[in-house]
Amino acid sequence: MTTPILRLTNVSKSFGPVDVLHDISLQVNAGEVLCLLGDNGAGKSTLIKTLSGVHAPTSGTMEMDGQPVAFANPREASDRGIATVHQFGGTFPLMSIGRCFFVGREPVKRWGPLKAYDRRTANEVAVKAIQGFGITRITDGDRLVGGLSGGERQSLAIARAVHFGARVLILDEPTAALGVKQASHVLRIVLEARRRGLAVIFITHQVTHAMAVGDRFAVLIRGSLAASFAKGERTREEITDLMAGGEAMAELEAEIAAHEAGSPQAA
Numbered sequence: 001m002t003t004p005i006l007r008l009t010n011v012s013k014s015f016g017p018v019d020v021l022h023d024i025s026l027q028v029n030a031g032e033v034l035c036l037l038g039d040n041g042a043g044k045s046t047l048i049k050t051l052s053g054v055h056a057p058t059s060g061t062m063e064m065d066g067q068p069v070a071f072a073n074p075r076e077a078s079d080r081g082i083a084t085v086h087q088f089g090g091t092f093p094l095m096s097i098g099r100c101f102f103v104g105r106e107p108v109k110r111w112g113p114l115k116a117y118d119r120r121t122a123n124e125v126a127v128k129a130i131q132g133f134g135i136t137r138i139t140d141g142d143r144l145v146g147g148l149s150g151g152e153r154q155s156l157a158i159a160r161a162v163h164f165g166a167r168v169l170i171l172d173e174p175t176a177a178l179g180v181k182q183a184s185h186v187l188r189i190v191l192e193a194r195r196r197g198l199a200v201i202f203i204t205h206q207v208t209h210a211m212a213v214g215d216r217f218a219v220l221i222r223g224s225l226a227a228s229f230a231k232g233e234r235t236r237e238e239i240t241d242l243m244a245g246g247e248a249m250a251e252l253e254a255e256i257a258a259h260e261a262g263s264p265q266a267a
């Protein structure tokens with residue numbers, strides 16, 4: 001048994017009287033992609049915000065490498081190597097690629113008491129890191145992020161997270177707004193991050209994307225973990241069903257059965 005990088009045990013989260021997450025237990029291992037599935041409002045974003053230090057759990061425990069952790073803010077989670085990439089890559093359209101890559105950690109050049117942002121180094125390192133993920137079209141670190149495609153922005157954000165030592169990479173719907181070709185780029189980058197030994201938590205509504213990269217799957221329905229299984233244990237139809245909130249499908253089937261039996265009131 002290997003110790004998981006991240007383990008949650010019985011994590012619940014309420015906002016005042018509203019219970020959003022109930023008793024979630026799950027883990028992610030190095031070199032594995034965990035797909036987090038579930039319908040709108042199931043609690044996926046709340047769960048990743050809890051993992052990344054935005055919210056504190058109401059109860060339950062979180063461990064990294066077997067040691068209990070609690071994050072007071074997102075900075076603490078990121079210092080521990082948990083990197084979260086939001087839907088639009090958390091990037092800044094009016095910044096250059098080099099600037100955006102190093103935001104908050106700019107390399108500096110010094111002349112005696114003077115110092116200045118080292119544009120050349122930033123651009124070189126950023127372009128090299130992004131190309132390392134197979135995005136070879138990006139050659140100029142001075143280009144503005146606003147001019148990149150959605151897939152390229154995702155790639156920039158992932159390359160930055162990996163460069164600064166992320167061990168857990170959380171991607172909230174990174175392929176949602178992308179066309180087929182760009183989405184496949186992002187999926188390839190997810191696989192490259194896994195190959196480099198990161199634990200990846202990948203949120204998506206697209207079964208095809210989930211099945212293409214997932215090693216393990218966790219399905220949230222109304223804030224509870226409704227199913228968790230490994231690659232190959234469920235068919236595409238079963239996964240689609242679960243994502244639609246399996247219980248809705250079960251209700252529908254019961255209604256149809258009742259209707260066919262001639263007693264719709266019984267449904």
Ligand SMILES: Nc1ncnc2c1ncn2[C@@H]1O[C@H](COP(=O)(O)OP(=O)(O)OP(=O)(O)O)[C@@H](O)[C@H]1O
Pocket residue numbers: 015018020038039040041042043044045046047
């Ligand atoms: N700060 C908050 N206060 C009260 N309720 C909240 C808060 N944040 C989220 N919720 C509720 O928790 C539930 C889950 O929301 P969440 O954003 O985690 O869902 P999701 O699975 O990410 O959905 P989607 O697929 O639409 O992104 C929703 O009903 C939402 O209204």
Ligand SMILES: [Mg+2]
Pocket residue numbers: 044045046
């Ligand atoms: Mg969400």
